[in-house]
Amino acid sequence: MDKRAAQWTADSGDEAGAAGWLSASAAAATLGVSQRTIRRAIARGDLPAAKRAGVYRIAPADLERYRTRGRVADLPRLIPFPDREAPVAPHPPRPLTPLIGREREVAAVGDLVRRDGVRLVTLVGPGGVGKTRLALRVAEQAAAEFPEGIWFVALAPVRDPILVVATVVRTLGVVERADRPAVETLTAVLRDRRLLLVLDNFEHLLAAAPLVAELLAACPKLVVLVTSRSRLNLSGEHGYSVPPLALPHRPPQGAGPSFSVETIGDAAAVRLFVARAQAVDAAFGLTAENAAAVAALCSIVDGLPLAIELAAARTRLFAPAALLARMGRRLPLLTGGPRDQPTRLRT
Numbered sequence: 001m002d003k004r005a006a007q008w009t010a011d012s013g014d015e016a017g018a019a020g021w022l023s024a025s026a027a028a029a030t031l032g033v034s035q036r037t038i039r040r041a042i043a044r045g046d047l048p049a050a051k052r053a054g055v056y057r058i059a060p061a062d063l064e065r066y067r068t069r070g071r072v073a074d075l076p077r078l079i080p081f082p083d084r085e086a087p088v089a090p091h092p093p094r095p096l097t098p099l100i101g102r103e104r105e106v107a108a109v110g111d112l113v114r115r116d117g118v119r120l121v122t123l124v125g126p127g128g129v130g131k132t133r134l135a136l137r138v139a140e141q142a143a144a145e146f147p148e149g150i151w152f153v154a155l156a157p158v159r160d161p162i163l164v165v166a167t168v169v170r171t172l173g174v175v176e177r178a179d180r181p182a183v184e185t186l187t188a189v190l191r192d193r194r195l196l197l198v199l200d201n202f203e204h205l206l207a208a209a210p211l212v213a214e215l216l217a218a219c220p221k222l223v224v225l226v227t228s229r230s231r232l233n234l235s236g237e238h239g240y241s242v243p244p245l246a247l248p249h250r251p252p253q254g255a256g257p258s259f260s261v262e263t264i265g266d267a268a269a270v271r272l273f274v275a276r277a278q279a280v281d282a283a284f285g286l287t288a289e290n291a292a293a294v295a296a297l298c299s300i301v302d303g304l305p306l307a308i309e310l311a312a313a314r315t316r317l318f319a320p321a322a323l324l325a326r327m328g329r330r331l332p333l334l335t336g337g338p339r340d341q342p343t344r345l346r347t
Contacts, residue, residue: 021057024049031067041066092139092152092198099137100275101245101268102130109138109240113196113225114145118238119216122202122226125242128306131227132200134242139198139225146196146223156201161208168197183211187218194221203229210234244303245269248295264291269298269308276312284315293320300327 024042028035041047042056047066050057099106112121123131139150153171158164165182174189176182190197199212209232212224216236226232231239248267264270265286273294277284286294297320301307314323 020060022060022063024056024058027056027058027063030063092136092150095133095136097279098275099133100272102134102137105134105240105242106137106141109134109225110141112238112240113138113142113223118236119222120212120224120226120232120234120237122228122231122237122239123242124228124231124239126229126304128304129242129244130305131242133305135198135200135225135227139196142196146194148193148195150196150198152198152200154200155205158205161205164205164208164211168199183214187215190215190219190222192221193219195223197222197224199224199226201228202226202232206230206232245272245298245305245308247299247303261286261288261291264295267295267298269303270294272305273298273308273312276309277315280313280316290320293324296324297327300324 022030024035024038027047028038031038038047038056038058042049042058047058048062109121109123112118123135125131136152139152143150151172153168155164155167158167165186166176169176169182169186172186172189174185177185197215202209206228212226212232213234216222216224231237245268247269248264265274270286270291274284274286297311298308301311311323311327318326
């Protein structure tokens with residue numbers, strides 16, 4: 001046996017290089033990968049190689065073909081976006097209940113999102129006013145304007161502003177690279193794409209607001225829709241204050257009965273209450289006997305959709321008048337929302 005061959009391994013072999021062949025270690029150094037990657041490519045048959053005296057012999061031409069065919073490209077990979085002509089399955093979650101009483105707001109925010117020159121829209125309002133539901137409806141109706149997708153990023157579970165970039169990267173299916181910052185990877189993917197990015201519940205992560213500005217500056221076709229209890233205070237930001245649902249309008253004194261069932265039933269807050277009450281009790285209806293109590297319940301919670309839904313769910317236990325009498329302490333009674341909702345939407 002050749003004594004020199006006993007000293008060689010599959011990762012060395014200077015003579016191979018001298019003869020115009022590359023050893024595994026030389027091939028790894030050429031591609032900037034580990035020797036294990038080279039050996040695995042050889043084992044899979046992706047990279048042709050001969051073995052002589054324990055040394056892999058790799059032709060430079062074969063290595064170049066492997067490099068151009070098999071290696072990850074310079075740009076990060078992304079879950080494929082649908083073709084413009086292909087039907088698009090919406091990425092944002094689809095609520096299980098209909099949106100009630102937001103026609104005016106949907107139209108106004110939709111116009112903002114579609115308007116030339118508007119890149120950042122922030123829906124602002126207190127918790128429970130329905131910012132997320134409004135954003136989802138606007139995104140659904142604007143899908144045709146964004147052929148490369150609508151992407152919804154839920155930020156409520158994120159506790160550290162530093163993790164916002166990683167959360168967006170994971171949601172979009174971007175493959176991170178160890179040799180570049182995550183924000184550079186993200187901008188490389190989004191730079192030429194016409195899409196709508198919905199960032200939901202940003203209020204506790206305002207320190208990450210400069211990330212949004214950086215993405216918008218680097219990606220000229222990107223539009224961002226944010227929901228937050230506070231504005232991001234970024235240049236070019238268009239804020240929209242989400243109001244509570246409309247309450248029954250009380251006619252002026254002397255104009256006749258203060259309320260009628262029809263007047264009460266037309267108010268968006270009452271329509272939401274009735275719809276959610278019927279979900280727990282199919283026999284529930286707005287009547288002359290309960291209409292005033294329903295209107296008072298909607299008023300006592302200031303027309304906030306979340307509070308209205310929680311109150312309506314209690315009608316399986318209490319009639320509206322009895323529920324109204326128990327709500328002297330207002331919201332502390334309103335707990336026990338749907339189990340499939342986050343804690344912030346259950347009380």
